[in-house]
Amino acid sequence: MTEQRMAKVFVELADTLIDEFDIVDFLTMLTDRCVEVLHVESSGLMLTDEAGRLQLLAGTSQSSRELELFELQVDQGPCVDAFTTGQALTNVRLTSALDRWPVFAPAAVEAGVIRTSALPMRLRGRVIGALNLFDVHDRELSPEALEIGQAMADIATIGLINERSLREKTVLSEQLQSALQSRILVEQAKGVLAARARTGVEDAFNRMRRYARGHGLQLTVVAAAVVEERLVLDVEGQPVRD
Amino acid sequence: MHDRVRRLLQELIGDGPDLPPRLVDLCSDSLPVTGVGLSWMTADDRSAGLVAASDGVAVRLDDLQFTLGEGPCVDASRSGRPVLVPDLASRDPVRGSDGRWPGFTPEALAEGVAAVFALPLRVGGIRVGVLDLYRDVPGPLPEVALADALAFAGAATSLLLHLQVADPDGGTPAPWTTSLADYRAIVHQATGIVSVTAGISLTDALVRLRALAWSQRRPVDEVSGDIVAGRLRVGPT
Numbered sequence: 001m002t003e004q005r006m007a008k009v010f011v012e013l014a015d016t017l018i019d020e021f022d023i024v025d026f027l028t029m030l031t032d033r034c035v036e037v038l039h040v041e042s043s044g045l046m047l048t049d050e051a052g053r054l055q056l057l058a059g060t061s062q063s064s065r066e067l068e069l070f071e072l073q074v075d076q077g078p079c080v081d082a083f084t085t086g087q088a089l090t091n092v093r094l095t096s097a098l099d100r101w102p103v104f105a106p107a108a109v110e111a112g113v114i115r116t117s118a119l120p121m122r123l124r125g126r127v128i129g130a131l132n133l134f135d136v137h138d139r140e141l142s143p144e145a146l147e148i149g150q151a152m153a154d155i156a157t158i159g160l161i162n163e164r165s166l167r168e169k170t171v172l173s174e175q176l177q178s179a180l181q182s183r184i185l186v187e188q189a190k191g192v193l194a195a196r197a198r199t200g201v202e203d204a205f206n207r208m209r210r211y212a213r214g215h216g217l218q219l220t221v222v223a224a225a226v227v228e229e230r231l232v233l234d235v236e237g238q239p240v241r242d
Numbered sequence: 243m244h245d246r247v248r249r250l251l252q253e254l255i256g257d258g259p260d261l262p263p264r265l266v267d268l269c270s271d272s273l274p275v276t277g278v279g280l281s282w283m284t285a286d287d288r289s290a291g292l293v294a295a296s297d298g299v300a301v302r303l304d305d306l307q308f309t310l311g312e313g314p315c316v317d318a319s320r321s322g323r324p325v326l327v328p329d330l331a332s333r334d335p336v337r338g339s340d341g342r343w344p345g346f347t348p349e350a351l352a353e354g355v356a357a358v359f360a361l362p363l364r365v366g367g368i369r370v371g372v373l374d375l376y377r378d379v380p381g382p383l384p385e386v387a388l389a390d391a392l393a394f395a396g397a398a399t400s401l402l403l404h405l406q407v408a409d410p411d412g413g414t415p416a417p418w419t420t421s422l423a424d425y426r427a428i429v430h431q432a433t434g435i436v437s438v439t440a441g442i443s444l445t446d447a448l449v450r451l452r453a454l455a456w457s458q459r460r461p462v463d464e465v466s467g468d469i470v471a472g473r474l475r476v477g478p479t
Contacts, residue, residue, distance in 0.1 A: 050392035056427065071426045173389045174324050181322060184366030187427045188444060191434020191470070201431050201470060227367040227434070227444065 006148070009033050013155050017162060022218035023179050024186050025209065026159050027058035034133065034152050035060050038145050041113070041136045044070045045121075045156055046079045047129035050177050054079055054129065057183050069108055070132065077104035078118035082130040088150065089118045091140040114138045117146065119153040123161065128176060131156060182220045189223035196232045197240070210237025262294035265401060269373070269394045270296040273387050275359070279304050279374040280398055283319040283363075293371070293402065299353050303374060306349050313346040314360035315372040322369065324392075325360045329380040337382075356380040361391060363399040366430060368444045370402040406449055425462065432466035436476045450476065 013033070016026055027045050034043040044059030056070040073079045078089045078101075093115055097105045108116065113134045121129040131153040133141070141149065160179060161172070186205070193204035211233050212222045225231040232240040262280055270278040279300035280293045292304040307313035314325040331351055332338030339347045350358070357377040363370045373395045375383075383391065429451070437447035451469075454476065455462040468474035 187430035188434040191431035195435040195438035
């Protein structure tokens with residue numbers, strides 16, 4: 001990772017934050033950049049819901065097997081530990097963590113993950129979630145890389161609280177819940193589009209993102225159109241007429 | 243705090259027509275509010291009827307919004323976001339009504355309503371109703387109370403979806419206490435797929451998916467996985 005590329009990533013993230021933006025789209029992009037910048041296999045953001053449990057809000061991999069690694073972390077796992085302690089968990093080798101996370105660790109090993117780190121998303125003395133990194137190689141992230149990872153987690157937090165606070169006064173728990181609801185809407189839309197366009201859910205997601213980018217629309221708006229107005233998109237992310 | 247709501251809700255386990263009134267009473271008693279109403283909303287965001295209310299004023303609040311087609315519940319349902327109005331009499335855009343509901347506001351004030359907190363009951367694109375909390379004195383809901391209220395709204399969402407299972411086959415539907423918040427992404431994806439393959443609404447698709455899993459005695463995740471992978475197709479009935 002060159003310094004120049006690094007600077008570009010932060011400029012891109014900062015650029016998004018000053019305009020109206022879609023939280024699910026923004027955080028998906030952020031997890032994509034984490035993978036690029038930190039050279040890990042996949043990354044995901046988990047956020048606390050109104051019941052104090054962690055939910056996956058955005059992740060790089062749309063494959064169900066990897067999604068499961070995040071979703072398994074309801075009771076245990078690196079995100080849960082980072083969330084409850086507020087401390088970063090770094091470079092944990094999963095084969096050494098089988099006792100610590102008896103359900104999560106074997107599933108992660110099975111999926112080919114060798115190391116994981118989880119960085120807390122902190123806000124005014126509260127922890128609202130964690131950024132999770134998975135690596136399929138047995139190598140440690142350097143202290144510099146971890147610092148960048150923490151900066152990415154902080155940017156994700158800023159994104160979450162900024163999404164609407166510029167426009168309206170909102171309360172944090174409401175903000176977090178609405179972000180999770182947006183994510184659910186996007187998942188439903190993936191299913192609707194996949195069934196209509198006879199494709200997979202991962203491809204459906206890419207089509208929606210492409211359409212949103214191409215038309216300067218928020219991903220959530222596109223998802224709502226897919227669900228409510230039966231918008232169908234082709235591989236290029238272009239609308240298909242029935 | 244959330245565990246507190248969960249414990250409270252556990253007392254409500256059971257079934258029967260008295261569940262909604264018990265839920266609104268419990269919500270009203272446990273939060274710093276005067277009364278609570280629970281309403282269905284239709285797709286065009288008009289109230290489709292009151293399910294339960296803890297007192298007469300809550301009944302009137304629903305009635306007003308149904309008649310006028312405007313008010314905090316209508317806006318909450320439309321936007322999918324909570325509408326929090328700590329001081330209905332104020333014209334302040336953040337705390338007050340800011341002239342948003344010219345018909346509703348004076349009528350609600352006349353009923354003695356000073357603050358309204360309308361929470362949408364939704365699962366992504368599925369909108370089932372609104373939980374409406376009101377108070378006879380102005381002032382915001384403290385953050386902890388709002389978090390509790392959101393937890394009650396989650397329970398109310400599950401309950402309303404449960405009540406929609408008209409139980410056509412006479413089978414026992416999934417218990418309403420299964421929290422929708424625990425559903426994985428794959429369940430929401432499968433809901434979208436079923437809505438297309440069966441030609442039904444997202445709401446009906448989720449209800450159908452839950453009933454299907456229940457009848458097969460399998461976890462909803464597992465059935466959803468089969469649907470997303472194309473191993474199982476749910477067609478029109």
